[in-house]
Amino acid sequence: MRLFNKKPPLIMGIGENDQYFCLIYEKEGDVHTYWQEKPCRYEELLKHAQKITKNFIAVRAVPHRYIWRKCLFFPAYYSEEQTHQQVIRYLKQELPLPIEEVFFDYSSELLDTPQALRVSVYALRKDYSEQQIGDTPTVLDCELHCMLRGIHYLDNRPAGKLEENSYEMGENWVQFKQDELLIQPQPIPNTNQFSVFGLDYSDEIYDAEVYVSALGAALWNGLK
Numbered sequence: 001m002r003l004f005n006k007k008p009p010l011i012m013g014i015g016e017n018d019q020y021f022c023l024i025y026e027k028e029g030d031v032h033t034y035w036q037e038k039p040c041r042y043e044e045l046l047k048h049a050q051k052i053t054k055n056f057i058a059v060r061a062v063p064h065r066y067i068w069r070k071c072l073f074f075p076a077y078y079s080e081e082q083t084h085q086q087v088i089r090y091l092k093q094e095l096p097l098p099i100e101e102v103f104f105d106y107s108s109e110l111l112d113t114p115q116a117l118r119v120s121v122y123a124l125r126k127d128y129s130e131q132q133i134g135d136t137p138t139v140l141d142c143e144l145h146c147m148l149r150g151i152h153y154l155d156n157r158p159a160g161k162l163e164e165n166s167y168e169m170g171e172n173w174v175q176f177k178q179d180e181l182l183i184q185p186q187p188i189p190n191t192n193q194f195s196v197f198g199l200d201y202s203d204e205i206y207d208a209e210v211y212v213s214a215l216g217a218a219l220w221n222g223l224k
Contacts, residue, residue, distance in 0.1 A: 009137070010056040012049045013218025015146070015210040021045045022207070022214040025052070031215065035206055046136050058136050059217040061143040064183075068095065068102075068123040069142075071179045076115045083108060087121055095123060103129050118178070141220055143213050144174055144181070147196060150216030154199045160192060168195035170209060 013024045021036040023045060036045050049056055074086060087106050091099050104123040111118050124140060132140055147169050152159050159165070166175045166188035175182040175191060187193060196212050205211045 007055060010053050011218050011220055012056050012058045013146070013214045013216065013220065014045070014058055014060045015143070015213030015215075015217060016061075017207060017210050020206055020210055022210045023049060024211075024214040024218040025049075025056075026218055031218075033204070033211070033214075035204075042132075043134055046134070049136075056137075058138045059141055059146075059220040060132055060138055061146040061213040061217045062124070062132065062140045064142050064144045064181075066124060066128055067142050069181065070094070070121045072119045072121060073179075074117040074119060076110060076117050078117050083117065083119060087119065091121070091123065097125070101126055139220060139222060141217055144169060146213045146216030146220075147209070148176065148216065149219045150212035150214075151194050151196060151199070153215060153219060154212070155194055157192075157194075164192055166191035166193050168193070168197060170196075 010025055010027065015022045015024075016038075019038055021038065021040060021042075023034045023036070025032055034048055036048070046058065049058065070090070072087070072090060074083060078086070083106075087104075088099070091102075091104060095102065102123045102125055104121065106119050106121040108120075109118045110116075122142070129140060132138070148167060151167060162176050163178055166173050166182075168187075172183050172185055173188050173193075175188050182188065196208050199208070199212075201208055201211065
């Protein structure tokens with residue numbers, strides 16, 4: 001009997017501002033970009049994606065101000081179940097609204113020095129999330145993480161240690177530190193500085209930030 005592996009869905013990255021939607025996907029090593037001028041409903045943009053393939057996941061970049069985030073540290077010996085229980089307990093205590101009204105996710109990383117489990121927790125209001133998703137399989141990802149991936153995809157310099165870098169994104173500089181996300185309007189000293197605006201773009205790129213955000217969304221690897 002011959003077995004066939006189901007083809008994985010194509011990742012469609014989506015960024016936007018008040019003027020444009022930008023849809024990007026990578027196929028066979030090539031990056032394909034589609035711009036849609038507003039006013040345009042999100043569902044109209046997805047119709048273009050459906051012309052390319054019916055088997056896709058939309059990854060939509062969400063403004064960071066809508067995402068509640070916290071970095072927690074637990075003993076390194078915590079099991080997955082213990083970690084989940086502690087995250088739930090923390091959210092119930094610290095969220096400014098009932099946990100039933102949010103979608104949340106978290107990722108964990110084992111640190112060697114000091115030995116501990118670092119857990120990054122994210123929460124998003126359900127009513128806002130449902131407005132962004134529609135009827136298509138959709139992942140909502142923080143625009144800052146999308147732009148981080150997009151910048152390093154386009155920049156030829158090595159990324160090095162993430163916490164030693166800072167990134168010019170919009171009107172702010174961002175540093176992804178081990179225990180917090182630092183955002184400030186001035187350049188962050190003593191860091192390797194990367195910028196959305198310091199990269200080369202073709203004339204077909206209408207807005208650098210939207211493009212880099214959509215590109216980073218297309219590079220989301222949550223299925224792996």
